[in-house]
Amino acid sequence: MKRKNRKKSAVKLLLFLLLLTTFYLLHSNSVFAAPSWWPLVPCGTSANPTPCTRCDLFRLADNVILFILEGIVPPVAAVLFIAAGLMIVLAGANQKFYAMGTTIFKNTFWGLVIILASWMIVNTFIQSFGPDKAKGSWFRFTCKDEVITPGGPPPSALCSNPSALAAQYGVPSSPTNAPELNQLISCVNSQLNNFIDQSQVYTYETDNSNVLCNYTRGNPVCGACAHLINSCHYGGAGGTTGAQAVDFNAVGISEQELFNRLSAVRSECNFGFIKFETDHTHISTTTCAGDAGDGSSGGGSSGGGSGATMVISNVALTNITPNSATITWTTNIPSTSQAEYVSATYGLATTPVNNSLVSNHSLTINNLQQGHTYNVRAVSTANNYTARSSQYPLTTTSQCINVAGNGPIRVVFIAGNNLHDAEDNICSENWTASDMNSFWVSTINQYQEALTRFPPFSSSKFSLLRSDTINSNACSSSNVSVYIGRCLGGNDAFMSWSNFARKRVTITRDKLVTTLVHELAHAFAGLTDEYWYDLPYPKPIIKPQPNNCNLGSCPGGLISCFNGCNNQGPETGWKRDAENDIMRDNHIPYNQFGPVDKQIIQRFIP
CATH class of the missing domain: 2.60.40.10 (Immunoglobulins)
Structure with a gap:
């Protein structure tokens, strides 16, 4: 009977332990939350490369203690309780096995009681008699270690005395801008005020966390600084009049666009250095040497610096x-x-x-x-x-050059290749890019006389333009395009040709200015050649001025205004304007228009 009761008691004890363990696992933050003591080593590792301080030594000891109390004791105690319970349940008639189970259980139980009681006693004592600042948080580890800057800080009295600190580093006793920086900022604002965020124009340090850096030229002896040592924001390495750099931020446009616009006024506003810093543009004065921006040292661009030897x-x-x-x-x-x-x-x-x-x-x-x-x-x-x-x-040079004249009628000369507009192939040679620098220019210069030698083609009515793009009109607008082939055309009558509808003239480069004017008369006034065709010339027939011919010498019913009433041929009765009219013979240097042709052209070109 005693053995049976003992077995029932063991089963009850085992169930109690299982329930206790389950309750602990469900309600313990240490199981489900990331433990505060992990990793044990709090610094100097690949996971946390932060340099170790003296505080980290005590933090390591605290982590080890917490690891034992929270990470080892609970699971070990649970395992021992379960093992002891199993030994008691499974002991049967083996008294020794049963006694071992009860011993393990008792020792584990009292061990936990001692650990928890120790913490409770200490906590009760501190809560009752300890200082107020320790109550409620005595078991939390806190430590603050001051970082010593390499090179050594100045006496602590200087960090609390900015004037003395400024005197030591040779800078103004209160943060200010150098006069040349104020001039630079004023110049930029006069040009780009609408694109600069005036609330984010930064020169010297204004943040309370590192304002003392203005007095130390960026040396972090009184705390970390936002810019490099001897940055132009702090006056550079030797400036004594204040900040010599400014950071501009964009408004309404991108930071890259602001940088481009600032670069465009670099010369006008006398920048010494300009650098795009992704989220702003950094600019310094010409008096600040060795500026590399305010991002990082080394590898930066510089407008000049001490120790530089390259010229x-x-x-x-x-x-x-x-x-x-x-x-x-x-x-x-x-x-x-x-x-x-x-x-x-x-x-x-x-x-x-x-x-x-x-x-x-x-x-x-x-x-x-x-x-x-x-x-x-x-x-x-x-x-x-x-x-x-x-x-x-x-x-850069223009691809459309005004050669002569300033009139509204624009005649554009174009270097033409593969010209096949005439009845014969006008030219088999091609202009090249190397021709455009001088040869093409000299070719066009010979045609400038067309504006002065042939009234009414005057400089007040015509503009003579040169397109320096081969086979293309680079000028924005034109009344007639003159394509000039590179060949020497000889005396072939079809080497000069014009197209009325397209206002296009095609000639070779050796043709006389007279030939050009002849072709322009075709293009502008619709005049045709005064040869032996079946209609009176010139065309179109314009109501003539009062006759200056002897009507008796002309066939009856015809317009008899041709100068001299010269017959075009035997018994034809057709008259030409004049024997040497440019519309009949364009091979005579500087040949002129006859009086009727001239009248017609004046009607078209008032």
């Missing part, structure tokens, strides 16, 4: 075309090559960096706009130092 010289701009130019320069040490070019319209752009280290540099700047002005500077980098030259103005 850019002999900058030249050559081979200027409508869309490209060549920039050359020399450096006293081998370095990379790059060019910056900026305009008020298109902002800042750069060529790709040529990483070949050379002393004689040459780059071609492509994709320029014709007839546009840029400011160009050479950029070279060596030994982590970047030098920039002064800015040089570059104006």
Whole structure:
């Protein structure tokens, strides 16, 4: 009977332990929450590379204690309780096995009582007799360790005395901007005020957490600083008049667009350095040396700095075309090559960096706009130092050049290739890009006399333009296009030809100015050649002025206003304007229009 009761008691005890363990697991934060003591080592590991301090040594000891109390004791106690219960239940007639189970149970129980009672006794004592600041939180580990800056801080009295700190570092006794920085900011605002967030224009430090950095040139002796040591925000390495750098933030446009617009006024507002910092644009004055922006040290661009040995010289701009130019320069040490070019319209752009280290540099700047002005500077980098030259103005040539005249009627000369508009193939030669620089220009210059030698083709009525794009009219508008073939046409009558409907003239480059004017008369006034055709010429027939001919010498019923009433042929009765009229013979140098042709042209060109 006793054995049976003992077995029932053991079963009840085992059920109680299982329920107790389950209750602990369900309500313990240490099971389901991330433990505060893990990882045991709180610093200097790959997971947490923060450098260790003296506090971390005590934090390690605290973690070990918590690990034992919260991480080891509960599960070990639970295992021992369960093991003891099983031994008691399964002991049967084995008294020794039963006694061992009860011993394990008792020892585990009293061990937990001692641990918990110790904590309860200490907590009761502190809550009753301890200082107020310890009550409720005495078991929480706190420690504050001061970080000592390498190089050593100044006496603590200086960090509480900004004037003395400023005197030690040679800066103004209160944060201020250098006069040249105020001038720079004023200039920028006069140009770009609507695109700059005036609430986010930053020069010297204003944050209370690092305002003392203004007095230490960024040396973190009184706390961490927002910018590099000797940053131009702190006056640079030797400035004595205040901040020499400003950070601008955009409003209404992107930060990149603001940077481009600021770059366009760099020369006008006298920037010493400008750098795009992704979320703002950093600019310093020309008096602050060695600026590399306010992001990171090393590898930054610089407008000049102490200790720099590289010098850019002999900058030249050559081979200027409508869309490209060549920039050359020399450096006293081998370095990379790059060019910056900026305009008020298109902002800042750069060529790709040529990483070949050379002393004689040459780059071609492509994709320029014709007839546009840029400011160009050479950029070279060596030994982590970047030098920039002064800015040089570059104006690209235009592909549409006004050669002569300023009148509203625009005649455009075009270098024509593969011209087949005439009855014969007008030209088998082709213009090339190399012809455009001089040969094409000299060819057009010979036709300028058309505006002065042949009334009414006067400079007040006509503009003579030159398109420097082969086979294309680069001018925005024109009344007639004159395509000139590269060939020498000889005396072939069909080498000169015009199209009334399209207002197009086609000639070869050796034709006389007289020939050009003859063709323009076709294109503008609709005049035709005064030869032996079946209709009276010139056409169209315009009501003539009072007759100046002898009607008796002309066939009856015909318009008899032709000068001299010269017969076109035997018994034809058709008359030409004059024997040497340019519309009859355009091979005579500077031949003129007859009086009727001239009247007709004046009707079309008032």
